Amino acid sequence: MTTPIQSRVLDTAVNMLEQYTLCDRCLGRQFAWLSTNTSNSERGRSLKLVLSMMADDELKSENPDHGKKIIGLLAGHGMFKPAQTIAEKNSIEYGKSVDCHLCSTDGQSIFDKIEDVTKKAGELVKDVEFDHFLVGTVSFPLLDDRQDDLRAKYSLLHAEALKSDFSRELGKHLHEILKKEVEFERPHLVFLYDMVNDIVRLQINPVFIYGRYQKLVRGIPQSRWDCKDCKGKGCEECKGTGRRYPDSISEYVGDVAQRLLRGSRFKFHAAGREDIDVLMLGKGRPFVVEVSEPRIRTPDLVSLTKRINKESKKRIRVENLEMTNREHSQKIKEDASTNIKEYLAVIQTDGPVQKTELRRVEGEFSGIEIEQRTPTRVSHRRADLIRKKQIHEIRLKMLKNDSIEAFFKVQGGTYVKELISGDDGRTNPSIASKLGLVCVCKKLDVTAVYSNSS
Numbered sequence: 021m022t023t024p025i026q027s028r029v030l031d032t033a034v035n036m037l038e039q040y041t042l043c044d045r046c047l048g049r050q051f052a053w054l055s056t057n058t059s060n061s062e063r064g065r066s067l068k069l070v071l072s073m074m075a076d077d078e079l080k081s082e083n084p085d086h087g088k089k090i091i092g093l094l095a096g097h098g099m100f101k102p103a104q105t106i107a108e109k110n111s112i113e114y115g116k117s118v119d120c121h122l123c124s125t126d127g128q129s130i131f132d133k134i135e136d137v138t139k140k141a142g143e144l145v146k147d148v149e150f151d152h153f154l155v156g157t158v159s160f161p162l163l164d165d166r167q168d169d170l171r172a173k174y175s176l177l178h179a180e181a182l183k184s185d186f187s188r189e190l191g192k193h194l195h196e197i198l199k200k201e202v203e204f205e206r207p208h209l210v211f212l213y214d215m216v217n218d219i220v221r222l223q224i225n226p227v228f229i230y231g232r233y234q235k236l237v238r239g240i241p242q243s244r245w246d247c248k249d250c251k252g253k254g255c256e257e258c259k260g261t262g263r264r265y266p267d268s269i270s271e272y273v274g275d276v277a278q279r280l281l282r283g284s285r286f287k288f289h290a291a292g293r294e295d296i297d298v299l300m301l302g303k304g305r306p307f308v309v310e311v312s313e314p315r316i317r318t319p320d321l322v323s324l325t326k327r328i329n330k331e332s333k334k335r336i337r338v339e340n341l342e343m344t345n346r347e348h349s350q351k352i353k354e355d356a357s358t359n360i361k362e363y364l365a366v367i368q369t370d371g372p373v374q375k376t377e378l379r380r381v382e383g384e385f386s387g388i389e390i391e392q393r394t395p396t397r398v399s400h401r402r403a404d405l406i407r408k409k410q411i412h413e414i415r416l417k418m419l420k421n422d423s424i425e426a427f428f429k430v431q432g433g434t435y436v437k438e439l440i441s442g443d444d445g446r447t448n449p450s451i452a453s454k455l456g457l458v459c460v461c462k463k464l465d466v467t468a469v470y471s472n473s474s
């Protein structure tokens with residue numbers, strides 16, 4: 021014969037029922053991590069059934085007192101129908117309970133609201149495109165406290181929180197009516213049920229669209245630039261526009277994307293930025309536009325491309341749009357200071373230049389590292405640091421005797437205008453210091469942005 025069963029699980033169940041009214045689900049939830057492929061209701065019901073069978077057996081023996089007590093508990097605090105039948109047959113008195121200690125407030129179990137909550141949640145997504153979702157619940161503090169107390173009092177090691185039980189149950193119901201899957205890693209939507217206020221909130225997660233932009237006209241900042249006098253409100257200085265510049269690259273891309281995806285906002289992430297007076301040519305600069313709360317997740321990217329290009333009136337141009345993710349957008353930004361960029365510049369000098377001098381300077385810059393202290397012109401928004409930047413290649417061509425065309429292949433984040441002028445010694449060496457002439461950048465274009473992450 022095997023060892024007689026002495027069950028800690030059954031003892032704990034009886035001890036809890038002596039003190040508290042517990043529905044099947046809440047009793048079962050205290051043992052949620054024991055035995056799989058079943059439900060908390062099934063666990064609780066099984067415990068109550070086993071206990072009432074054992075008690076019924078005792079009732080039929082010579083010493084029925086213990087059995088009577090257990091049937092009374094199950095019929096009363098346990099609200100268990102089979103035990104109530106036994107109690108009535110055997111004239112066992114019990115107090116009628118209706119409100120479960122762990123899931124009821126105002127005379128109603130929170131689980132009885134599930135149909136209603138499911139319906140509310142369903143209403144919220146009538147015109148939202150999504151493939152999968154996740155459910156979260158904000159519980160009643162009172163019910164959480166009761167669960168915590170119970171856990172401590174009975175040393176419950178296998179209990180599950182009310183909110184995770186509720187979320188899972190709601191998830192099952194939503195899966196039924198929405199015909200969409202529950203997804204834990206990257207859900208398109210999150211339904212958040214607030215028990216206290218009985219409200220379902222919908223969180224629509226953003227979408228990310230990758231592409232490259234060219235800037236074909238000078239004078240466009242990458243992001244919206246507010247008027248410094250009125251900070252965007254509109255004043256005389258900005259003729260009521262609230263802006264220092266009428267347009268921006270991020271708005272040309274983001275406004276159209278936001279409209280097409282029926283989102284609420286957008287963010288523009290790019291692999292660095294060019295100055296306002298600098299063109300972005302070649303294959304363009306990598307960017308990711310993030311659209312918040314999109315009601316459409318699978319836009320027609322060809323038509324999005326066309327609309328951006330059309331609405332910008334050829335001031336910018338985007339191409340190769342594709343759907344991507346948050347990690348990619350972060351990587352693009354991180355890589356911006358290490359990737360390689362190419363520029364074409366026109367340099368004005370204050371004196372005549374010799375061809376042989378240009379060859380010498382090209383050689384001296386080949387594969388070296390320069391030091392750049394943050395230029396004065398950007399020091400209001402960037403920390404004053406000395407950065408080391410890799411110069412891969414510089415090629416210089418004489419245009420006139422005081423004018424040079426220069427090609428630069430340098431590390432991302434190099435200040436090219438300062439590499440030309442020397443910025444009063446803050447950049448070292450510079451074209452100016454090597455030529456021994458005052459050098460000014462008259463025109464600058466970015467011709468290539470190489471990216472490791474696109």
Ligand SMILES: [Zn+2]
Pocket residue numbers: 042043044045046047120121122123124129
């Ligand atoms: Zn309950």
Ligand SMILES: [Zn+2]
Pocket residue numbers: 247248249250251252253254255256257258259260261262263
């Ligand atoms: Zn203004």
